[in-house]
Amino acid sequence: MRMAAEFENLEKHYHLGDVVVKALRGVTAAFPEGDFVALMGSSGSGKSTLLNLLGALDRPTHGRYILGGYDVSTLSDRQLSQVRNQLIGFIFQSYNLIAQYTVLENIQVPLQYRPGRPPISSRDRNRCLDLAEQVGLSDRLDHRPYQLSGGQQQRVAIARALLNDPEIILADEPTGNLDSKTGAEIMQILGKLNREGRTIIMVTHEPDIAEQAKRQIYMRDGMIAGEGIFPG
Amino acid sequence: MIARLISTIRLGFKSLMLHKLRSGLAMLGIMIGVTAVIWLVAMGEGVSYQAQQQIKDLGATNVIVRSMKPSSGSATGSSFIIEYGLTRDDYQRILEGVPSIRRAVPMREIKGDARAGSRESEIQLLGVTPDYRDMNHLIVERGRFLSDRDVIGEENVCVLAAGAATNLFAHENPVGRKIEIQFNGKSDVYKVVGQTADRTPSAAIGGSLAGRDFNTDVYIPLTTLRLRIGDQVITSRSGSREGEIVQLSQITVTVGEVEEVEEAAGIIEILLEKYHPLGDYAVVVPSELLRQAEMLRMMFNVLLILIAGISLLVGGIGIMNIMLATVTERTREIGIRRALGATQEDVIIQFLAETIVLSAAGGMIGVVFGFGCIPVTYLAQTGLERWLPEVWSTLPTTIRDLQPRIAIWSIIASFLISVGVGVLFGLYPARRAAMMDPIEALRHE
Numbered sequence: 001m002r003m004a005a006e007f008e009n010l011e012k013h014y015h016l017g018d019v020v021v022k023a024l025r026g027v028t029a030a031f032p033e034g035d036f037v038a039l040m041g042s043s044g045s046g047k048s049t050l051l052n053l054l055g056a057l058d059r060p061t062h063g064r065y066i067l068g069g070y071d072v073s074t075l076s077d078r079q080l081s082q083v084r085n086q087l088i089g090f091i092f093q094s095y096n097l098i099a100q101y102t103v104l105e106n107i108q109v110p111l112q113y114r115p116g117r118p119p120i121s122s123r124d125r126n127r128c129l130d131l132a133e134q135v136g137l138s139d140r141l142d143h144r145p146y147q148l149s150g151g152q153q154q155r156v157a158i159a160r161a162l163l164n165d166p167e168i169i170l171a172d173e174p175t176g177n178l179d180s181k182t183g184a185e186i187m188q189i190l191g192k193l194n195r196e197g198r199t200i201i202m203v204t205h206e207p208d209i210a211e212q213a214k215r216q217i218y219m220r221d222g223m224i225a226g227e228g229i230f231p232g
Numbered sequence: 233m234i235a236r237l238i239s240t241i242r243l244g245f246k247s248l249m250l251h252k253l254r255s256g257l258a259m260l261g262i263m264i265g266v267t268a269v270i271w272l273v274a275m276g277e278g279v280s281y282q283a284q285q286q287i288k289d290l291g292a293t294n295v296i297v298r299s300m301k302p303s304s305g306s307a308t309g310s311s312f313i314i315e316y317g318l319t320r321d322d323y324q325r326i327l328e329g330v331p332s333i334r335r336a337v338p339m340r341e342i343k344g345d346a347r348a349g350s351r352e353s354e355i356q357l358l359g360v361t362p363d364y365r366d367m368n369h370l371i372v373e374r375g376r377f378l379s380d381r382d383v384i385g386e387e388n389v390c391v392l393a394a395g396a397a398t399n400l401f402a403h404e405n406p407v408g409r410k411i412e413i414q415f416n417g418k419s420d421v422y423k424v425v426g427q428t429a430d431r432t433p434s435a436a437i438g439g440s441l442a443g444r445d446f447n448t449d450v451y452i453p454l455t456t457l458r459l460r461i462g463d464q465v466i467t468s469r470s471g472s473r474e475g476e477i478v479q480l481s482q483i484t485v486t487v488g489e490v491e492e493v494e495e496a497a498g499i500i501e502i503l504l505e506k507y508h509p510l511g512d513y514a515v516v517v518p519s520e521l522l523r524q525a526e527m528l529r530m531m532f533n534v535l536l537i538l539i540a541g542i543s544l545l546v547g548g549i550g551i552m553n554i555m556l557a558t559v560t561e562r563t564r565e566i567g568i569r570r571a572l573g574a575t576q577e578d579v580i581i582q583f584l585a586e587t588i589v590l591s592a593a594g595g596m597i598g599v600v601f602g603f604g605c606i607p608v609t610y611l612a613q614t615g616l617e618r619w620l621p622e623v624w625s626t627l628p629t630t631i632r633d634l635q636p637r638i639a640i641w642s643i644i645a646s647f648l649i650s651v652g653v654g655v656l657f658g659l660y661p662a663r664r665a666a667m668m669d670p671i672e673a674l675r676h677e
Contacts, residue, residue, distance in 0.1 A: 085573020096568045113573035119235040
């Protein structure tokens with residue numbers, strides 16, 4: 001089975017003054033294409049650090065991270081930016097839309113940073129419109145984030161994450177700011193995307209959300225403490 | 233490339249429009265700086281243009297030799313009568329001694345009073361030769377100028393300058409009328425044969441600071457002046473009597489080419505030195521004055537650029553301050569953009585574009601206001617003249633006649649500087665934004 005992402009013996013150390021904090025102490029895992037994983041663990045367990053590494057927002061101190069066949073662990077800042085733009089789709093707890101942009105403009109943001117920075121074509125625009133339709137926001141294209149509900153904002157973020165057809169989708173507590181009904185709607189969308197073949201890695205601390213993933217990885221003290229497959 | 237530039241600028245503009253008041257205030261500094269530069273330069277250019285015109289009126293190929301009253305006590309003659317200045321012999325010496333000479337025009341001038349009927353006016357009486365008209369580009373509005381026959385015949389005829397004519401005859405035609413001029417207790421009657429057109433004042437020469445006003449001139453033949461009044465003129469001013477003996481007030485020497493002026497001036501100095509140990513004369517070279525005026529103008533411009541630089545610097549610091557606040561405020565947005573693939577360069581370009589849009593817009597508005605210099609000056613001048621005539625009349629002619637001249641270079645330079653200020657002062661905030669850790673930035677509240 002082709003691996004969307006895999007890492008080997010990842011370590012991440014931080015320097016806080018003279019103290020070295022080992023946030024990750026050798027994590028090895030593999031995510032085959034079409035996987036849907038919930039990363040769980042208490043705060044300080046290293047799951048956020050792992051997510052940052054997965055998102056190419058940071059580089060590991062030791063170890064290898066292969067994303068879509070590329071070794072990402074040793075890339076420059078510039079190359080990491082390109083990896084984020086081309087291979088990763090982010091969904092955040094607090095949606096992270098750009099406040100002054102409309103729904104359509106928010107979906108288009110990753111296009112601004114494509115390699116070579118070509119201008120946005122009508123084909124690009126049509127793709128954005130399709131994505132907006134997929135997440136049910138066709139009638140809200142000219143709205144700005146403050147005019148939308150939390151669920152609608154998260155759907156904009158999902159459309160934005162899909163724009164570049166990413167290798168993996170990283171969702172950081174995607175339902176954390178939503179009521180259970182809206183949260184369920186978002187999880188439905190994620191589930192649908194996964195059935196369509198997308199690889200999703202999701203951080204959550206809510207067991208009933210984690211349940212909806214194919215498998216769960218538990219982290220503790222910077223290491224993988226256990227793995228479970230639902231149902232089971 | 234160009235499409236990207238346009239979209240970057242458009243994005244910058246969009247972000248700035250989110251905070252209209254803040255952006256406007258940030259722009260204000262640059263705007264005022266640019267306007268100030270254009271105004272100051274325009275005023276300066278206006279003044280120096282005036283001065284240069286006046287100097288050019290003196291003639292670039294002329295050497296002006298003037299009698300100078302020596303400081304008291306050093307003059308020869310009795311206690312209250314002093315004798316000084318250029319003589320008719322000097323005139324002959326110059327005529328014969330300067331090889332490049334084209335023409336030498338002698339002149340004697342005395343301050344006095346003239347009367348026509350019941351009207352009296354202070355005048356400047358000038359004994360001249362017909363050449364004087366050509367040399368000073370006088371335009372005869374009515375009648376004729378003095379002729380050779382007037383000079384040879386020592387005729388009692390005169391030509392009035394525009395101001396003198398108005399003072400003595402109101403708006404009537406003075407030609408054919410008679411005026412009475414009194415000197416040394418003896419009065420003579422002159423027939424008016426002509427009147428010249430209005431003439432702008434010339435630059436100051438011969439050490440006096442005030443420009444020479446030609447409008448109260450009354451011209452009579454030099455020979456007539458000598459015959460009727462003589463070299464010695466006694467004036468009684470506030471009780472005390474003063475006298476002076478002067479043969480010629482000025483000799484204007486014209487040479488063929490501008491390049492010959494220096495040499496001619498040198499020769500004249502040598503010719504006169506021997507006979508005037510007291511230095512009771514001055515040799516003025518208008519082309520030299522022109523050079524000095526040009527130097528002065530350049531120094532003035534350097535000063536202005538300095539002032540402009542300071543005001544634009546202040547404006548730039550204002551913009552930097554705003555941009556630093558903006559960067560902090562938009563930390564989260566920077567994080568989002570970085571997560572979605574923006575490189576550090578992209579972030580720098582984005583924020584730099586905003587500062588440049590800000591400063592360039594300020595610069596452009598400044599240029600527009602800069603053009604207001606001409607109408608505003610005109611309004612201020614006419615307004616003062618109309619509503620505060622007392623104040624107006626005390627202003628020097630330089631200010632009353634000032635016409636600002638907007639210099640193209642000042643517009644281009646100030647605009648370019650304002651854009652430069654945007655780049656310079658935008659770089660630090662933009663770099664700061666780009667150097668942010670994307671993880672930290674995303675976590676920023």
